[in-house]
Amino acid sequence: MSDSVATKPLTLDFYKSDEKPTWCPGCGDFGVLNGLYNAMRQKGLQTKDIVVVSGIGCSSRLPFFVSSYGFHGVHGRAMPIATGIKVANPDLKVLAMGGDGDAFAIGGGHFVHAARRNLDICYVIMDNNIYGLTKGQTSPTSQVGFVTKTTPKGTPDRPINPLRLAIASGATFVARGFSGKPKELAELIVEGINHNGFAVIDTFSPCPTFNKINTFKAYREEVADLPKDHNPSDMHKAIEAASSTDPMYLGVLYREEGESFEDHLAAAKVGTEENAAKVMENLFKVYS
Amino acid sequence: MAERDDLVIRIAGEAGEGVLSTGQLITLAAARAGYGVLTDSVPPAEIKGGHSLFQIRIAPQRIFSRGDVFDILLAFNREGYDRNIRELRDGGMLLYDSGDFEPPANPGTYQQHALPLTDIAKKELQFELGKNVVAVGAISALFGLDPEYIRRLLHQRFARKGEAILEKNYQALAAGIGYVERNIPERGTLQVKVGTLGETSRIVVSGNQAIAMGSLAAGCRVYAGYPITPATDIMEFLASELPKVGGSVVQAEDEMSALGMVIGASYAGKKSMTATSGPGVSLMVELMGLSSMAEIPIVVVDAQRAGPSTGMPTRQEQGDLFLTALGGHGEIQRIVLAPVSVSDCFTQAINAFNLSEQFQMPVILMGDTTLGVRTESIPTPDLSKYEIVNRLGIHDHGSNGSNGTNGATGTGPGIESGYKRYQLTDSGISPMAIPGEEGGQYVATGLEHNESGRPRSDANNHRQMTDKRFSKLELARAAAPAAHYYGDQDADVGILCWGSAWGTVVEAVDAATKKGLRVAAMAPRMVWPLPDHQLLPFIESKRVVLVPEMNYSGQFAQLMRARYLRELVSVTDYSGGVFTVARLVQEIEGVHQHV
Numbered sequence: 001m002s003d004s005v006a007t008k009p010l011t012l013d014f015y016k017s018d019e020k021p022t023w024c025p026g027c028g029d030f031g032v033l034n035g036l037y038n039a040m041r042q043k044g045l046q047t048k049d050i051v052v053v054s055g056i057g058c059s060s061r062l063p064f065f066v067s068s069y070g071f072h073g074v075h076g077r078a079m080p081i082a083t084g085i086k087v088a089n090p091d092l093k094v095l096a097m098g099g100d101g102d103a104f105a106i107g108g109g110h111f112v113h114a115a116r117r118n119l120d121i122c123y124v125i126m127d128n129n130i131y132g133l134t135k136g137q138t139s140p141t142s143q144v145g146f147v148t149k150t151t152p153k154g155t156p157d158r159p160i161n162p163l164r165l166a167i168a169s170g171a172t173f174v175a176r177g178f179s180g181k182p183k184e185l186a187e188l189i190v191e192g193i194n195h196n197g198f199a200v201i202d203t204f205s206p207c208p209t210f211n212k213i214n215t216f217k218a219y220r221e222e223v224a225d226l227p228k229d230h231n232p233s234d235m236h237k238a239i240e241a242a243s244s245t246d247p248m249y250l251g252v253l254y255r256e257e258g259e260s261f262e263d264h265l266a267a268a269k270v271g272t273e274e275n276a277a278k279v280m281e282n283l284f285k286v287y288s
Numbered sequence: 289m290a291e292r293d294d295l296v297i298r299i300a301g302e303a304g305e306g307v308l309s310t311g312q313l314i315t316l317a318a319a320r321a322g323y324g325v326l327t328d329s330v331p332p333a334e335i336k337g338g339h340s341l342f343q344i345r346i347a348p349q350r351i352f353s354r355g356d357v358f359d360i361l362l363a364f365n366r367e368g369y370d371r372n373i374r375e376l377r378d379g380g381m382l383l384y385d386s387g388d389f390e391p392p393a394n395p396g397t398y399q400q401h402a403l404p405l406t407d408i409a410k411k412e413l414q415f416e417l418g419k420n421v422v423a424v425g426a427i428s429a430l431f432g433l434d435p436e437y438i439r440r441l442l443h444q445r446f447a448r449k450g451e452a453i454l455e456k457n458y459q460a461l462a463a464g465i466g467y468v469e470r471n472i473p474e475r476g477t478l479q480v481k482v483g484t485l486g487e488t489s490r491i492v493v494s495g496n497q498a499i500a501m502g503s504l505a506a507g508c509r510v511y512a513g514y515p516i517t518p519a520t521d522i523m524e525f526l527a528s529e530l531p532k533v534g535g536s537v538v539q540a541e542d543e544m545s546a547l548g549m550v551i552g553a554s555y556a557g558k559k560s561m562t563a564t565s566g567p568g569v570s571l572m573v574e575l576m577g578l579s580s581m582a583e584i585p586i587v588v589v590d591a592q593r594a595g596p597s598t599g600m601p602t603r604q605e606q607g608d609l610f611l612t613a614l615g616g617h618g619e620i621q622r623i624v625l626a627p628v629s630v631s632d633c634f635t636q637a638i639n640a641f642n643l644s645e646q647f648q649m650p651v652i653l654m655g656d657t658t659l660g661v662r663t664e665s666i667p668t669p670d671l672s673k674y675e676i677v678n679r680l681g682i683h684d685h686g687s688n689g690s691n692g693t694n695g696a697t698g699t700g701p702g703i704e705s706g707y708k709r710y711q712l713t714d715s716g717i718s719p720m721a722i723p724g725e726e727g728g729q730y731v732a733t734g735l736e737h738n739e740s741g742r743p744r745s746d747a748n749n750h751r752q753m754t755d756k757r758f759s760k761l762e763l764a765r766a767a768a769p770a771a772h773y774y775g776d777q778d779a780d781v782g783i784l785c786w787g788s789a790w791g792t793v794v795e796a797v798d799a800a801t802k803k804g805l806r807v808a809a810m811a812p813r814m815v816w817p818l819p820d821h822q823l824l825p826f827i828e829s830k831r832v833v834l835v836p837e838m839n840y841s842g843q844f845a846q847l848m849r850a851r852y853l854r855e856l857v858s859v860t861d862y863s864g865g866v867f868t869v870a871r872l873v874q875e876i877e878g879v880h881q882h883v
Contacts, residue, residue, distance in 0.1 A: 019742055046726075047729055048723070048724055048725060048726045048727075048728070048729060049723075049724060051556070051723050052731075053552075061743075063731045064731050064733075064742060064743065067729060068729055069721075069723040069728075069729050069730065069731070070730070070731035070732070071552065071555060071731065071732045071733075072731055072732070072733040072734070072735065072743075073548070073551075073578060073732075073733075073734065074574055074575060074577075074578050074734050077544060077545070077548040077575065079545070079548075080512075080540065080544065080545040080546075080547075080548025080549045080551075080552065081548045081549070081551060081552035081555075082552060083512075083538065083545075083548070083549045083552060084510065084512065084548065084549035084550060084551060084552020084553035084554070084555070084556065084560065085552040085553065085555060085556040085723070086552075086556075087510055087512070087536050087538055087549065087552075087553050087558075088509075088510055088552070088553035088554075088555075088556035088557055088558040088560070089556045089557060089558075089723065089724060091724070092556065092723050092724065109541055109542065109545075110541065110544075110545055110548075112541075113540075113541040113545065265536045265538075268531045268536070269531045269534050269535075269536070270531050270532055271531070271532040271533055271534060272533065272534040273509075273533055273534050275532055275533050275534075276504075276507075276533045277671075279504070279529060279532045279533055280501070280504065280505055280671060283501055283504075283529070284491055284668050284669070287491040287492060287493050287497070288320075288489070288490060288491045288492075288668065
């Protein structure tokens with residue numbers, strides 16, 4: 001079909017658009033973007049077959065920096081839009097990219113339902129524990145007592161644990177990445193794309209401008225790889241690993257094989273477009 | 289003998305007792321015999337079984353409204369009697385299942401007869417399930433339907449269950465007819481003139497079913513929705529039909545998700561829709577703005593019900609016009625269509641998809657409770673008569689495929705020419721790439737963007753892009769589907785209405801004409817943007833224009849006053865019910881005294 005393109009060498013530049021990222025210098029999102037480019041190259045994906053979907057926020061600007069198809073939607077609705085795209089064309093590779101506010105505050109309801117549907121997408125949450133685009137307010141993953149301009153006495157809300165939420169909601173691939181380790185992150189994204197089902201990769205992606213607590217330096221001291229003998233098919237062990245705060249584990253915590261949402265939709269189809277005229281004719285008969 | 293111009297029968301009883309199936313059988317048989325039939329059923333407000341009601345109006349020709357009053361009440365039980373007897377017209381007839389209850393003393397304002405449905409079925413026929421067919425026989429004998437049409441229907445339904453079952457049903461039918469012939473001497477006065485609509489090629493469907501069928505015919509292949517009264521049966525219908533043509537139905541977690549899925553699916557190349565009611569539209573408004581800004585075709589059905597808030601979920605109102613035409617932040621380009629009848633629901637669903645595809649913007653199709661649940665016998669749609677429009681693609685040259693009417697000057701850009709998703713064209717319509725197509729890669733966004741789809745917020749770009757989007761809206765205004773007209777268009781008095789009010793307006797025009805009052809009626813199919821070329825000539829040629837609407841504010845009248853600076857007489861009903869013909873005739877008489 002598109003031979004002229006397919007024969008191009010798949011360099012990282014192939015996946016980069018000419019739009020310059022809007023992020024602050026030192027933003028964790030650069031590492032995630034690089035991880036994504038690398039994952040796409042490793043998978044050998046064609047940009048015509050990729051859709052990068054996001055919501056609103058600093059990190060949600062990401063689709064503009066990729067040369068593939070993209071959808072920068074409205075705040076919190078990345079999951080519904082990604083669902084629609086996959087329902088219409090299950091052959092597309094859909095990556096959802098966005099922030100912790102988008103995923104767990106305004107989009108919290110959708111996250112749970114996308115997970116329980118087991119939608120076959122890879123969702124990378126660029127988690128910086130703060131709202132950056134609106135210049136520094138508490139987020140659903142901020143620690144209790146986190147002081148911001150909207151929570152001058154410290155937030156009273158307990159943080160969401162994205163990994164436990166994902167597992168409890170039915171996600172079938174749950175991982176944690178770190179922007180400070182882009183090579184490992186790229187591998188996680190490749191695994192997430194390969195997984196047939198809802199792959200969640202909560203990724204620490206520090207905000208150097210507004211969050212002076214959850215910094216690269218702090219995360220480097222707090223993270224560790226999962227023990228070699230971790231069994232990702234054991235849900236209880238996965239929840240245990242997800243709950244650990246010292247250290248905070250990186251890697252694939254939970255994995256479960258099974259049918260995706262798209263598999264179910266495909267099985268439900270009992271005909272094709274070619275039946276259209278016949279279906280109408282039959283309906284008119286049934287109601288006459 | 290057969291003298292009546294119409295007959296209205298109300299069947300009432302326990303939900304699940306066969307009220308619905310009795311009504312539907314009669315409706316179908318009468319439609320096949322060439323009668324005009326219009327039914328109305330009020331869905332029970334309570335979840336638990338409860339009271340069920342089915343009203344059928346039968347006439348020799350096409351009818352447009354449910355009728356102001358009913359002539360016969362068939363009560364299956366005491367509650368059906370209690371709830372409806374006060375509305376039975378003076379001189380009407382009560383029929384009651386004497387095997388179930390005996391009604392209190394008749395005040396003398398109506399005739400009454402026992403119709404021992406249960407006893408006939410149980411004792412005479414030893415066929416308890418046959419009660420409904422006995423009722424069907426009785427009703428058909430009252431208004432004079434040739435029983436052959438019912439026998440054919442019964443054959444269609446029961447032949448495969450064996451000769452014995454079919455024979456039992458025939459006996460039940462004959463028993464119902466026989467009972468009426470022996471025991472109801474007034475039946476001669478109830479006979480309706482013979483149907484004149486012909487026997488062939490008619491279907492009996494509800495407004496919601498017609499919308500679902502029209503959507504299917506228009507090429508809708510993805511439906512996502514969240515259940516809500518009175519829209520849910522559109523989703524239920526498509527859930528069984530779409531998979532047959534390779535399509536899908538998804539039940540979303542809320543209305544925002546539903547519209548998000550629809551937008552995603554359309555972006556990915558499938559014609560997509562959702563159906564909801566006012567509370568759902570309120571939640572969807574932000575995403576409607578996204579569809580408008582990112583220029584993604586979508587269809588939203590708003591089956592209106594009485595609001596605000598949860599309001600009266602099973603009652604009627606045309607209260608959402610401001611919301612659908614004007615709701616949302618910023619200035620959203622959108623098209624609002626209002627079908628006026630069940631057959632128009634089919635046509636307008638196709639119009640909705642065609643316009644959304646052509647102009648790449650949201651189209652809202654305004655149904656409502658009465659239009660959604662009522663059934664009519666309509667001519668079987670001739671699909672060859674409908675044009676199906678598809679969006680302008682990146683490989684199309686200067687037109688959007690079949691019709692070439694959108695005036696776009698886009699040339700298939702391909703990868704060499706540097707594809708611009710939001711390319712500025714004379715029409716404002718730009719070629720839309722679909723993921724999977726090489727050379728079309730772009731990012732759809734709700735941010736203001738340049739021709740390539742990149743976020744930009746400079747003044748000049750925003751002006752150009754706003755002009756682009758609004759130029760499409762102006763083209764849509766000019767492309768409004770033909771309006772409905774009725775009555776004497778040269779009259780000094782006019783009635784301008786929208787949506788389901790039309791049926792009552794048509795019959796009010798007939799009634800007024802009989803009284804010697806000249807009146808013209810019109811209902812545009814597109815109610816936003818206002819089709820100037822249709823509305824202005826009508827308004828300007830009248831001395832007085834009445835605008836009947838089932839809401840408090842006179843929303844349609846207000847939109848027209850603001851644009852045309854003309855005086856219009858708002859006539860409103862906000863009872864949760866529908867206009868009666870008598871009320872509108874009274875209004876027509878009122879203005880005639882001053883013309």
